[in-house]
Amino acid sequence: MDLASAYRSRRVAIVGAGNVGSTLAQRIAEKNLADVVLLDVVEGRPQGLALDLLEASGLVGHHRQIIGTNDYADTADSDIVVITAGLPRKPGMSRDDLLQVNGKIVLEVARQAIAYSPQARFVVVTNPLDVMVYLVWKATGLPSQQVMGMAGVLDSARFQTFISLELKVPPQDVSAMVLGGHGDLMVPLPQYSTVCGIPIPELLDQATVERLCDRTRHGGAEIVGLLQRGGAYSAPSAAIYKMVEAILLNQSRILPASAYLEGQYGLQDLYLGVPCRVGWPGVEEILELRLTDAEHDLLQRSGDFVKVRTEQVLQQLM
């Protein structure tokens, strides 16, 4: 690495300047984490959002460059590319209903973005998440550790919130863990979810634990149903921020991420939510937790579901 690139500001490209992408841009700039390039197909939208964010910089006290663009050349040499481009679901739809339409979008986005940032780490957000991450990995040709998906951090944050509300304890005292695909078959893990180190099955009866797990599994749909137009973006952008920060600051944090499995948990050749060590290389390590037979079976079911859809879409789109 030459001196100029060693000292240049870190840059995050966010492709898709919608609700999630623009809220993420604001979080990154306001926390002074990195410069941001916001790209969208809609002309004027990323430029307008970037200018608006820039005009707040003196008020909130950051000094980050924020560029809004429709041209991938402006994303050149990004350290991280976050893909939030694509359609959100409508009430009554499942995330998988977006498979075809969003599959085409993320393939196009990944091919264009990698051409300008061949060393980048990719964090995929577009739904249906785990299948979209696989497509981005294929389209970029990057080592699998540099391509990951964000969902587990969000699902775990929802579980954390519901536990904190139920037990009337501050959320920061709660640590929660959710694995599996980002869909109705996700696998909340009560025995690995704790309040100050105490596993929640010690504090709540089984029916209550199951109710909180169920609310977590349908956490995205709950918000889609309430908003009626589009989905959640505040918690999702906070969750993406956490992953982007872990990479840029090389934090080696243990986070649930959609990562490429090569035999871990008995699963092969798919992206699925598992606990990972996340740092500058991307996914540095996948941790294999000891699961009960029931949890193991649920993870297999979730993995099988994602794998079938991944194979379908690969045949259709690649």
Ligand SMILES: NC(=O)C1=CN([C@@H]2O[C@H](COP(=O)(O)OP(=O)(O)OC[C@H]3O[C@@H](n4cnc5c(N)ncnc54)[C@H](O)[C@@H]3O)[C@@H](O)[C@H]2O)C=CC1
């Ligand atoms: N993984 C997760 O946990 C979460 C995933 N999502 C997903 O993220 C995606 C974005 O959600 P929102 O921001 O709420 O949607 P949105 O509709 O507000 O924004 C999407 C943006 O993508 C842009 N876009 C569409 N095609 C594009 C292309 N080819 N190139 C560049 N930009 C393009 C649109 O113009 C729009 O501005 C959805 O698929 C949603 O389901 C949302 C929340 C959480």
Ligand SMILES: O=C([O-])CC(=O)C(=O)O
């Ligand atoms: O539910 C959706 O469509 C958006 C999403 O993935 C979430 O909020 O978990």
